[in-house]
Amino acid sequence: MSVKTSRRGFLAGAAASGLVIGVDARGALAFGVQAKTRDFTPFVRIDTTGRVTVLVKHLEMGQGPATGLPTLVAEELGSDLSGIRVEFAPADNEHYANTLFGVQLTGGSTALSNSFLQYRKAGAAARAVLLQAAAQDWAVPVAELTLENGTISGHGRSEGMGAFVETASAMVLPEDPPLKDPAQFRLIGNPDLRRTDTPAKIDGSAQYGMDVHLPNQMVAVILRPPRKGAVLTGFDAAAAAAVPGFIEAKEGVGGVVVFAEHTWAAFQAREAIAAEWDLSGAEARSQADLRAELSAMVSAAPAYEARADRPMTEIAAAVAGAPRQVEAEFFFPNLAHAPMEPVNCTIEPTADGGVILHDGCQFQTLVQAMVAGALGLEPGKVRINTMFAGGSFGRRSNTDADYPVEAAQAFALTDRSRPVKLVFSREDDVRGGYYRPAVAHKVRIGLDESGAIAGWDHRVAGESIIKGTPFEGGMVQEGGVDPTSVEGTRDTPYRIGGMFVGLTDSAPLSTVLWWRSVGHNHTGYVMETMMDQAARAAGEDPLAFRLKHLTGDAPDQRRMAGVLRAAAEAAGWDDPLPEGRARGIAAHKSFETYVAEVVEISQSDGRIQIERVVCAVDCGLAVNPDVVKAQMESGIGYGLGAVMRNAVTFEGGEVQQVNFPDYEPLRISDIKAIEVVIVPSAAAPTGVGEPAVPPAGPALANAIAALPGGRLVTVLPMAENGVTFA
Amino acid sequence: MSIKLKINGTMSEVEAAPGTPLLWVLRDTLRLTGTKFGCGVAACGACTVHLDGMPVRSCQTMIEDVGDSEVTTIEQVGGEVAEAVRQAWRELDVVQCGYCQSGQIMQAVGLLTETRSPSVEEIDAQMWGNACRCATYQRIRGAILRAAEILEA
Numbered sequence: 001m002s003v004k005t006s007r008r009g010f011l012a013g014a015a016a017s018g019l020v021i022g023v024d025a026r027g028a029l030a031f032g033v034q035a036k037t038r039d040f041t042p043f044v045r046i047d048t049t050g051r052v053t054v055l056v057k058h059l060e061m062g063q064g065p066a067t068g069l070p071t072l073v074a075e076e077l078g079s080d081l082s083g084i085r086v087e088f089a090p091a092d093n094e095h096y097a098n099t100l101f102g103v104q105l106t107g108g109s110t111a112l113s114n115s116f117l118q119y120r121k122a123g124a125a126a127r128a129v130l131l132q133a134a135a136q137d138w139a140v141p142v143a144e145l146t147l148e149n150g151t152i153s154g155h156g157r158s159e160g161m162g163a164f165v166e167t168a169s170a171m172v173l174p175e176d177p178p179l180k181d182p183a184q185f186r187l188i189g190n191p192d193l194r195r196t197d198t199p200a201k202i203d204g205s206a207q208y209g210m211d212v213h214l215p216n217q218m219v220a221v222i223l224r225p226p227r228k229g230a231v232l233t234g235f236d237a238a239a240a241a242a243v244p245g246f247i248e249a250k251e252g253v254g255g256v257v258v259f260a261e262h263t264w265a266a267f268q269a270r271e272a273i274a275a276e277w278d279l280s281g282a283e284a285r286s287q288a289d290l291r292a293e294l295s296a297m298v299s300a301a302p303a304y305e306a307r308a309d310r311p312m313t314e315i316a317a318a319v320a321g322a323p324r325q326v327e328a329e330f331f332f333p334n335l336a337h338a339p340m341e342p343v344n345c346t347i348e349p350t351a352d353g354g355v356i357l358h359d360g361c362q363f364q365t366l367v368q369a370m371v372a373g374a375l376g377l378e379p380g381k382v383r384i385n386t387m388f389a390g391g392s393f394g395r396r397s398n399t400d401a402d403y404p405v406e407a408a409q410a411f412a413l414t415d416r417s418r419p420v421k422l423v424f425s426r427e428d429d430v431r432g433g434y435y436r437p438a439v440a441h442k443v444r445i446g447l448d449e450s451g452a453i454a455g456w457d458h459r460v461a462g463e464s465i466i467k468g469t470p471f472e473g474g475m476v477q478e479g480g481v482d483p484t485s486v487e488g489t490r491d492t493p494y495r496i497g498g499m500f501v502g503l504t505d506s507a508p509l510s511t512v513l514w515w516r517s518v519g520h521n522h523t524g525y526v527m528e529t530m531m532d533q534a535a536r537a538a539g540e541d542p543l544a545f546r547l548k549h550l551t552g553d554a555p556d557q558r559r560m561a562g563v564l565r566a567a568a569e570a571a572g573w574d575d576p577l578p579e580g581r582a583r584g585i586a587a588h589k590s591f592e593t594y595v596a597e598v599v600e601i602s603q604s605d606g607r608i609q610i611e612r613v614v615c616a617v618d619c620g621l622a623v624n625p626d627v628v629k630a631q632m633e634s635g636i637g638y639g640l641g642a643v644m645r646n647a648v649t650f651e652g653g654e655v656q657q658v659n660f661p662d663y664e665p666l667r668i669s670d671i672k673a674i675e676v677v678i679v680p681s682a683a684a685p686t687g688v689g690e691p692a693v694p695p696a697g698p699a700l701a702n703a704i705a706a707l708p709g710g711r712l713v714t715v716l717p718m719a720e721n722g723v724t725f726a
Numbered sequence: 727m728s729i730k731l732k733i734n735g736t737m738s739e740v741e742a743a744p745g746t747p748l749l750w751v752l753r754d755t756l757r758l759t760g761t762k763f764g765c766g767v768a769a770c771g772a773c774t775v776h777l778d779g780m781p782v783r784s785c786q787t788m789i790e791d792v793g794d795s796e797v798t799t800i801e802q803v804g805g806e807v808a809e810a811v812r813q814a815w816r817e818l819d820v821v822q823c824g825y826c827q828s829g830q831i832m833q834a835v836g837l838l839t840e841t842r843s844p845s846v847e848e849i850d851a852q853m854w855g856n857a858c859r860c861a862t863y864q865r866i867r868g869a870i871l872r873a874a875e876i877l878e879a
Contacts, residue, residue: 062823062860194819201824202815202831204760204800211759219754244743263763264750340764340772340825340859390762390825391859426765626819630865634822637861660769660857668863669850 018047019165021126021173043122044073046130050150050162052077053085054119057096057104058111059362060088060197061339061389061396062634063689064627065111067195069119071624075187076123076180078148086196091364091384103365107397107514109591109687112623116685117179124177133167134159182621182682191625197388208388210423212346212358217419218247220410221266223256223275224432227653228510229282232256232275239272249273253409263423283509283653290650291331293506294440297461298329302502304480306460307490315500318455322446326533329442331715332462332522333647334435335515336663341390342424345407347371349416354381359404360389362397370401374408393516393638398434399469402511430663431655435648436515437463437508439485441526448497451538453549456499458489458526463508465518480505484514488523488694493556493589494531494549509650516638517690520590524694525643525701528586529712532702542585542702543568559618560587562679563596566616570677571598580604581611582710584702588694591687594618594679597636599699603707609726610640610700613674615692620683628688629676635692636674641666643697645719670725731792733758734802742789749773749784752799760800760828764857771856774829774836775799781836800828807838807877814872822860830856834870843874 021044045053054073058065066086074081089096096104099114127147134152135142145154150161187193200206225232235256237249245265249258256275260266305312319325346358354377361367361384372379389396407422414420424432439462448454464482466475476482481503490501515521535545543564550561564587568574577583580603587596600612615632622628645664649656657663697716704723705712715721731738733756740755747766752758752775761784764772768783775784776798811834814820821827830853837844837852844852849870858866 060823064822194816195821197824198816198819198821201821201827202812204758204828206824207759208762208825210763211753213754213757213759262750262754264746264754267766338859340762340770340823340857342763389823391823393859426767426770630819630822630862633864634860634862637863638859641861659767660765661767665770665857665859666861666863667857668853668867671861671863672846674864 018045019126019129019168020045021122043119044126046126046161046165048162048165050160051085052079052083053087055087055089057089057115059106059360059386059389059392059396061106061360061362061392063111063631064195064624065106066197067193067627068112068623069115070196071187071193072116072119073123075185076120077127080149081187081193081196083150084196088386091361091368091382093365097365103363105363105365105397107362107394109593109689109691111689113592113685113687116623120179121177124179125173128174128177129168129171130161130164132171133164137164137167188623189621189625193624193626195627206388208341208390209344209346209358209360210341210390212387212421214346214348214419217346217421218259218261218414219263219266220407220420220422221258221270221425222253222406222410222422222428223258223270223273224428225255225277225282227279227282227284228433230277230279231281233278235273235275237269237273240269243269243272250413252413253406257410257413259414259420266423267425285509285653286651287649290438290509294331294438294461295329297504297506298440298442298459300504302459303504304502306481306486306501306503308500309498310500312500312502315455315498316444316457318498319444319446319457322454323449324447324537326445326447326530326537327443328530328533328712328714330440330526332439332525333649333716334438334510334512335642335646336430336435336648336657337393337395337515338429338660338663338665339389339391339393339395342426342429343396343403344421344423345404346419346421347407347411348419352381353377354383355411356383356385357404357407358385358387360392360396361386361404362389362392363401366399367401367404370405371408374405375412394514394518395434398513399471402434426659430648430657430659433510434513435510436521437465437512439463439522441522443526443530445530445534447534447538451540451545452497453494453534454497456496458499458501459504460486460489460501461504461506463512464505465512465514467505484519486523487519488588488590489527492527493560494546495551495557496549509653510655516635517590517693520588520690520694521639521642524586524588524590525697528588528695528698529701532584532698532705533712543573546587556589559594560589563587563594563616563618566677566679567596567598567614570616570675571600571614573598582703582706584699584704584706586695586698586702588691590691590694593686593688593691595632595691595695597692597695597699599696599703601700601703601707604726607724607726608704610671611673613671613696613699614677615674616677616679617688617692618679618681619688619691620681620685622678623685625678628678631688632676632692633674635690636696637666637671639693639696640671640700643700643716643718644670644725645717647717647720729789731797732794733797734799744788744790746789747785748775748787748789748792748797751789752784758799758801762825762828764826764829769857770826771833772826772829774832774856776803776832776836779836779839781833800832803832803835807873808835810873810876811835811838811869813876814869817872818865818869820862820865820869822862826856826858830858830866834866834873838870838873838877842877844870846871
């Protein structure tokens with residue numbers, strides 16, 4: 001076994017030789033026996049017993065790539081998915097890059113879509129050379145042989161494919177191995193496939209970053225500034241000395257780094273330290289200031305034009321002159337991602353002067369470079385052991401690699417002889433920034449005589465995710481528009497008679513970051529509640545009104561209309577509801593996937609209960625239909641929980657929330673039932689991790705507005721703005 | 727202080743300061759890392775273990791209060807109910823990120839041990855304190871109903 005890898009531990013017990021299919025230095029498919037594969041990056045390994053290992057280049061944080069990518073290989077190789085070993089790939093930007101981004105990153109709901117052909121080809125190449133090898137060994141025509149479930153058969157013979165690994169390793173790899181005809185798929189699209197990671201996640205054996213325990217490791221926690229911009233002026237750690245297991249406290253990483261022998265000692269010692277801060281340059285604004293600032297911005301002329309079908313003044317005039325008008329202003333608070341596993345990272349020194357990071361790492365390319373920079377190492381000296389991640393929702397991939405760099409900085413405060421495990425508490429997570437931006441929208445819609453949208457004037461103001469980061473040059477558009485602030489508005493599939501989208505950036509009270517579905521989590525809410533409000537003003541059914549604005553057979557309109565119809569049909573949209581019940585519908589396109597949702601609620605004694613959510617998704621070919629359904633369920637829950645009751649708020653610059661009791665997650669009783677319909681499609685697969693989030697909130701809001709005496713909730717979260725949930 | 731604990735059927739002697747939560751003795755001292763740290767304030771249930779068969783939050787169970795009680799963790803929870811729960815969890819592929827699932831399973835085993843055939847309302851009430859940020863709740867509920875069915879068969 002000589003495959004280049006940064007992972008420890010898994011080498012033991014593997015076969016001494018085997019067939020490896022991967023990519024060479026030019027990025028072309030390549031293969032060989034392991035002993036000869038030094039310049040060679042593996043995707044698939046097959047040992048002489050026929051055991052198949054798939055190297056998964058994406059982080060498994062719940063969305064299923066550790067199942068989806070092996071499914072692609074197994075399909076082409078003719079293997080059984082359950083027999084495949086899964087390993088996470090090392091940091092290697094040259095070969096394990098996300099083919100859509102050019103960097104090793106899991107995000108943007110692309111893990112499956114960017115790997116779809118790459119991993120199938122790896123499986124197909126393995127199959128082709130193994131068949132050729134068997135044909136050569138048996139001296140029979142290759143066309144007469146088949147490979148199914150790890151066994152090569154034909155000409156009256158049958159043998160496990162492992163027997164041909166040695167011969168195959170000396171053969172010429174086909175340049176373009178034939179891929180299966182989709183009609184022959186056994187695994188792709190099979191609803192009975194189960195996740196590869198379930199067994200380890202139900203017996204406690206799955207290893208997350210938080211579970212790392214290296215010999216002689218120290219645990220570090222950081223006493224952090226109480227507000228953005230606060231500067232440490234001194235601290236007293238005398239009381240911490242009484243905590244058994246406390247090692248030392250040092251100034252660094254923007255605060256005080258507390259080192260201890262174990263986690264509980266680190267937490268206790270941190271509690272015992274008194275720190276003093278210079279707050280003269282610190283953020284001092286409060287939630288009311290933030291709201292007032294954003295509200296003023298959406299009422300003034302925007303700084304940037306994101307879409308202007310006609311000049312702004314012309315569209316504003318068309319709206320003002322329309323026979324019917326609808327107007328609303330919205331506010332979305334900051335949100336924490338709050339993955340179940342508080343983020344953490346362990347830095348392990350190696351004998352060659354480098355380090356190994358143990359991390360549920362989402363953005364290997366950036367983390368490797370940033371940690372190397374923090375430690376003064378060549379990037380090649382920073383290896384990454386990517387582990388299971390206990391959720392992310394965007395938190396683990398950010399533009400400054402915050403927590404791996406903090407771990408490196410803490411490690412650099414030591415003599416670098418002991419591994420350092422940096423751990424966040426839940427309080428660090430909830431209070432520590434990297435929030436969904438706070439955003440305001442103001443929309444004015446004009447309807448013509450026929451009840452069609454004649455003008456849509458849309459102003460957005462909020463905290464830019466991209467500006468001020470290393471990605472600004474590559475992502476912010478000429479004219480100054482951060483596309484993540486307006487995605488989902490200007491690119492709406494609805495045919496709108498004249499749209500203007502303006503944008504103004506505000507100064508964030510904390511660091512901001514993409515949060516599951518990025519800009520779509522607020523733009524979807526605004527677009528889809530305003531469509532309902534417009535339908536109401538036009539006196540039309542919300543579904544019919546939407547379909548009226550999705551005419552024609554272009555893919556955007558056809559697919560959006562398709563999910564709307566499918567969700568409405570499954571939900572019984574036209575069936576009468578008993579008293580005290582209401583339905584709301586919403587649809588949104590994000591990450592090339594179309595999702596429509598119908599939320600049905602009941603109201604009793606003024607309390608609202610979500611009875612049922614029906615979802616229809618068009619994500620192209622559904623490779624693992626049950627994973628697709630699971631991601632719809634997940635996105636619906638994540639989106640609804642946030643709009644129902646989550647907000648990070650500020651008082652005098654300080655975050656007011658502390659932990660789950662005041663940043664209350666969705667609970668099991670909040671949604672009684674979810675049904676998911678997958679719209680059949682042969683189109684290329686698109687993302688599913690995020691696209692169920694955007695329609696969930698507006699579908700709920702539209703249902704609440706549809707109750708007798710109901711109104712549209714324009715300030716979130718709902719529970720703090722007049723809605724009482726059961 | 728030195729304290730004796732019966733964990734997963736084995737007596738262990740551990741060194742821990744009074745006031746140390748059982749969670750950290752399990753995770754950092756005994757390396758039973760299947761029991762997860764999620765919030766530290768008994769608000770998420772990721773740290774759920776059994777004390778004499780009853781689900782408790784190990785982050786709020788002080789080590790000196792364990793006494794003679796038998797601690798069972800996800801690594802060793804067994805028997806008819808646990809097997810039914812695991813089978814149902816596999817059949818429905820409940821897990822996503824998986825981080826909360828040890829706690830979910832320990833809570834579900836406790837529920838089904840007490841109530842063989844729970845109603846949906848009983849499930850929601852008993853599982854309310856176990857948070858899942860991936861929102862796998864629909865499958866958790868379905869898997870508990872399925873486990874009850876398996877146990878009845």
